[in-house]
Amino acid sequence: MIRLITVLFISIIGLAACQPAGSTLGADGKPLPRAYKIGTREAEKIPFRMLDSVNSLRSASGLTPLQLDSQLTAAAATHSRDMQVQNRPWHFGSDGSSPVDRIRRVGFAGTLVGEVISETYETDLETLGAWMSQTDTRRIIMSPDARRMGFSWYQEENGKVWWTMVLGT
Numbered sequence: 482m483i484r485l486i487t488v489l490f491i492s493i494i495g496l497a498a499c500q501p502a503g504s505t506l507g508a509d510g511k512p513l514p515r516a517y518k519i520g521t522r523e524a525e526k527i528p529f530r531m532l533d534s535v536n537s538l539r540s541a542s543g544l545t546p547l548q549l550d551s552q553l554t555a556a557a558a559t560h561s562r563d564m565q566v567q568n569r570p571w572h573f574g575s576d577g578s579s580p581v582d583r584i585r586r587v588g589f590a591g592t593l594v595g596e597v598i599s600e601t602y603e604t605d606l607e608t609l610g611a612w613m614s615q616t617d618t619r620r621i622i623m624s625p626d627a628r629r630m631g632f633s634w635y636q637e638e639n640g641k642v643w644w645t646m647v648l649g650t
Contacts, residue, residue, distance in 0.1 A: 517604045519636050527605050528554065531632050531646070534609055535622060544625055550649065553631020556583040557645040560598070561635040564643045570600040584649060591629060594648040595621030601642055605634075608644050626650055 519527070528549060536546040560583055563574050572580055580596040597618040599608050612618040621627075631647040 517602060517642065518640055519634070519642070527634070528632050531605050531609065532630060534606060535630065538613065539623060542623060544623060545628065547627055547630040547648070550589070550629035550631050552587040552589040553584060553629055553647045553649055554633050555587045555631070556580075556589065557596075557631040557647045558633035558635070559583060559587075560596070560647075561633050561643040561645040564598065564600065564645070565635045565637060565641075570598050570643065572596055572598065580647060584647065589629075589649060591650040594624045594627045594650060596648075597621055597646045599642075599644040601644070602640050603642070605644065608642075612646075621648060622646070624648065 532547065532549050539546060560574065560580075564570055567575050574583065578586075581593050584591075584593055597612050599611065601608055601611070603611070609622075612622060627648040627650070629649045631645075631649075633645055635643045637643075
């Protein structure tokens, strides 16, 4: 009897070891995605990786490459943080501001082509993929009028990321 209990105990421990550490299963029985945590080193690379990725997509379509713009990036950063404060992804600020208002506040002299936003746990490139799969956001990113890009985010402690991309002339 002791031998049977020992074998069962070892079997249970062995089966428990087969489960990935820290894996949480969703309602469908599949592992839930892990939150993408942006570290300091990663944060320095993200704007340039996004710019390169967008420009590769634009180049493949024969469009002019974009330049990263610090003023548009400042407007994007402000809006990402504000969306988190409001706890909703939308194009209006908590003060009622529009994307046009925000680019004017930072002194951008060009015109707004458009703003794309997202609330997600995905990486920057996964988010770009999602944007490119939607007609309205793809149209903004691939606009022939766009020449400048601002890109920023705000990440919550739980890993949720509020992404904002602003394109202008």
